[in-house]
Each structure stands twice: as structure tokens, then as C-alpha cells.
Amino acid sequence: MSPKNITIIGSLNTDLVTRTRRLPAPGETLTAKSFNTAPGGKGANQAAAAARLSGDGVVVKMVGCVGGDEFGRDLKQALVDSGVDVEGVVVDKVEKSGTAIIIVDEDTAENRILINLGANAKVTKVLFPDSYFTSMNPPISALLMQLEIPLQTVLHLLNLADAAGITSIFNPAPAVPIPVNFYPKMDHLIVNETEAALLTGEEVEELDVEAAAKTLLERGVKGSVVITLGAKGGYFSTVDGKGGWMKPEVMEPKDVVDTTGAGDTFVGAFAVAIVEGKSVEEAVKWAGVAAGRKVRKRGAMAGIPWRNEL
Template identity: 40%
Template sequence: MKITVVGSTNMDMVVKTTHLPAPGETVLGGSFFMNPGGKGANQAVAAARLGGDVTFITKIGNDVFGKQSSQLFDDEGINISCILADREQPSGVALITVDDNGENSIVVASGANAALTPVDVSTCLNRIEKAEIMLLQLEIPMDTVELVADYAAANNIRLVVNPAPANILSEDLLKNIHIITPNATEAEMLTGVKVTDETSAEAAANVLHQKGVTKVIITMGKAGALVFDGTEAKMVAAPKVTAVDTTAAGDVFNGALVVALAEGQDLIKAVEFSCLAAALSVTKLGAQSSIPYRNEIIINRLQLNA
């Protein structure tokens, strides 16, 4: 089953240090490396590595970072026919600091991502094979997000939206979403409900469902994810691991989710698969460098069941 991801591409510049700097503080020491990233790119690569048939729609700069990213997507087996190059804007860049506990602080310069227009995406959607499931995030312009949501609804395509970075979504957009996957902070912004535990997560999920979203998955870090199918809620636990870097955990979760759904798994099984993939990703440094392959999921699932 075909998957289309629409979203951002960045080059991540990462510093690993003892603690995240407070305002005005300079922290010396630490290691530096660059790693391809961007929420859209991370999710597309995750879906491809985990077995999905993926087309990625994104916009890069006509620069060395953009060329590197495009080559990487091709190497991952992603359909790159809708990788667009902007001759005026540079490729997106993210500056990331990661502390000893695996927590991170991120600042993004959007670059070409902010120039991915509804016309760009509409043109691409009209010339690629229609997907059965689509995946979106919010590092591209909101009018582009809304265009994709309208397209998915008009063509009976299941749309998964990861509402990150946190932003307010219109009621018209929410009604076109099949599954929304906020974390606790994003769920609070969307609903006004502070999510601290399973009970408050269920309350937030109910609010989103009442606003028109068919199904809700609220990710809760090492606790796992709260799944609400429109009728009942269930907590899916995450495997216990030692976190090194949580940068791409949410992206891996979403990439894994659309693969599992495309393969016909029910929602709970799909979320279990996604939690395992995300847990494996936090045991490694970096964004795309931390994304597991399908064989790693199989091996770790067998070990957990042993």
C-alpha cells in the first residue's frame, strides 16, 4: 500500500553536551556532528526503512545540503520525483543541543520548507500515483497543510497528522484528519487540557474527537501512548530503554505508524509497533542516523517476547 509523506527537510547541526544551556549561559565542551533531519524527512525515511512504499513531497535549497538530502532519500528507496528545489531559499537547518539525559533543545531556520506552496504540492499530487495513506507535520506552511488535508478527504485517503511543532489547527482541518498524533504539550495546545497522565490524556483525546478527528493517539514519551478509537481509550506501554537522544522519537513513531496501518494492522498493534520503533531510536544519537530498520524491530520484538 502506497504512502505519501508531505513535509520538511533540514540539515541538523547537533551539539552533545552535559546540560541544556539556560538563557545567557555558554556551555563549553561537547561533541558536534551534522545529520540529515527535518520532521517530514525523518518520517519518510522511517517509513521507508520499516518497509513502506514511500513518496516524499518536500522542498530543498539548491545547495550542498539539499543535494545531500535528495541523494539520501534516493538511497533509502524513497520516490524522489516530488523533491523540489528552490533557487532562492537555502535548505532548512536545525540547531540542536542534546544533554546527558537525552533531552534536546531545537531551533529551526525553515529556509525552503517555508516556500513549499499549495501549488507545488497540488502539482505533485496530480502527477503521482494516489496513495492509500498520507502523513503530514507542521514544519511547512499551514495553507499547504490544509490543501493536503482537503485532497485526502476528497479522495478518501486516510490522513495522519503529527501536529508538530505545536500549533493551533482550524476546525475544518481537524474534521479532515483520520488520525492525529500529538504529544502531551501539543495535545494541551489543541484542547486546553493539561496532559499529565492517562486520565487527562483520555480527556484531551475526547475533545479532539468531538472537534471531528476520527481517532487520536497521544504520545507520552517513555510511558507509551494513549490510543482513542472514537469509542474507548487504551494505554499502550513503551519498551523500557536507556535514552541517549530523543530528537527523532516522535518522527519514528509516526513513520512506523503509517507503515503498520498500510499493512493492515489494527490500531493497537500499529501503536505497539510504533512504540517499539521509537524506543529503539532513542538509544542512538541523531535524527535519521537513529532510525531503525525493519530487521531491528523483528529482532527486538523476539527478544522482548522471549
């Protein structure tokens, strides 16, 4: 029996992480507590999570673009170390690798992120002809995508995946409006409350999570809508009428050291659970446990747990 294939098409960034006791006010200069660089990017993080959390019989492939620089080399090696197949990662000799500047508030473990796409912008439709998915070996069991590569590329890939009957898991982050006619191309849509608010045209402070999930399903999503709420858990709803609230991981505030990458860990874990045959409810619960383990460790990718840790 051929292995299940989770393919991630998305971003690879180097994280430039500064830690501070609090976030600076406009015009204010603070002395940071620390600075370090680390592999990241939503695509790479979700690929690392899927690979680390996969059992036997699942392969994880990353498709994207890095620059021909030290950051690009280290990004590919970090994915290999997590068990990801990086044959589909293109090295662009002209563009620099993508970067993300991350400021982490030590007191709250919350973060602020500023992204430069760099080579990620080179992941264009030209790389993916109409026959792209039919040439994959082993065949794709699930396609996982985000929005740190050009939107038109993602929409093109949703079309191809839908035509090929491939299960798509879409995490539209950072969120931008999605044309309504593309929702019926998605099997599973995973968003946080900020992204849910943007997609439904609501204010975050006034967001009715259950109503938002219903709205997104009514636009044509084929399988499920999952809305994550950080420390408050989350909510899921499926086309066959199932739904419910996710209970958050119960932990002491002192145990939460870094929320960076928790959402990516959730998405990667969800993809693994789906290809392993779990129901959406089971996938959501398991992904929540994985994200809960992630926030106890530092680093977007470095802190992602392995399967034996759950």
C-alpha cells in the first residue's frame, strides 16, 4: 500500500525574533532581552508539524521557494531534520529568502509579526501546470496551503486540487478577502477569530463564532470550518451538521512561554489526523492537544512537538 502524502505548498521564512518585557509604544526605544534567528514561515512550520506528528505510512512534502543564501540553506535543512521531503523547494539565485520579524512580549507570551515575502513571491502559477497533481508520486492525500505566497497561486491550486479530487486544507493567513466562488473548492477551512472576522466582514470584538462558521459553510466549503480562539479553545462545524466547541488545554499561565507557531502546529496536526482517517471532531481535539504542547516550548518551528510527546 502506498503511503499517504501530505503536500504543503507555501512559505519558508527565517524568523528574526526579539524578546522584550513589553511591546514598545510608538516612538519608544526599549532594550530587548534577547535576539535570535530561527527557521519558520507558515508553510514550513505546518510542514514540520505534519512531519513530526505523522505516524508510519505518511510522507510530508514541502513545495516553495527560498533564496540562494544562508537563510535558504538553513531553512531546507531544518525541514529535513523534521522529516520533510524538500525536493519541491526551489532555490532562486536572485531573490533573498523570506523573513519574518517577530517581537515576543515576555510577560504575556503574545507576539507581533512583520513579514517580507522575498523568494516566496516567486511561487507563481507558472510552477503549477494543469497536470501538476497527476504527476505526484505517491498521489496527494491532502493539500495544505496558507497565504504567505501570492493569492492567485493559491486560488489556481485550489482549482487544480478540486478538479483532481484532492482533499484541500486551507488556512488563509494572513487573511485577505477570498472570492466567493472559491469557497466550494475548499474541503476544510481553518481560521482564527481575526481571520474569520475579516472573511465574514465582522468586527473581531463583535464576532459571533458559531454564526461565522455557518456563514463560511454556506459559501460552499465542502467539509468543515474550524475557528481557533487561542487560549479560549475554538469551534468547528461540518457540512453534515456536526459541530461543537473545542476545550482549551488547561495549563498554568507560567507554562505558556511562546505562542508563535501554535496555529501552524494546529493546522499541521489537523492535516495528519484527517489523512489518518479521523473525524473532524477527533482531528480538532488532537490538533488542540498538539498546539497546547507547542506553547510550552520556545520557537515557532523548534517548539513544535513530536508525535510521542502528545
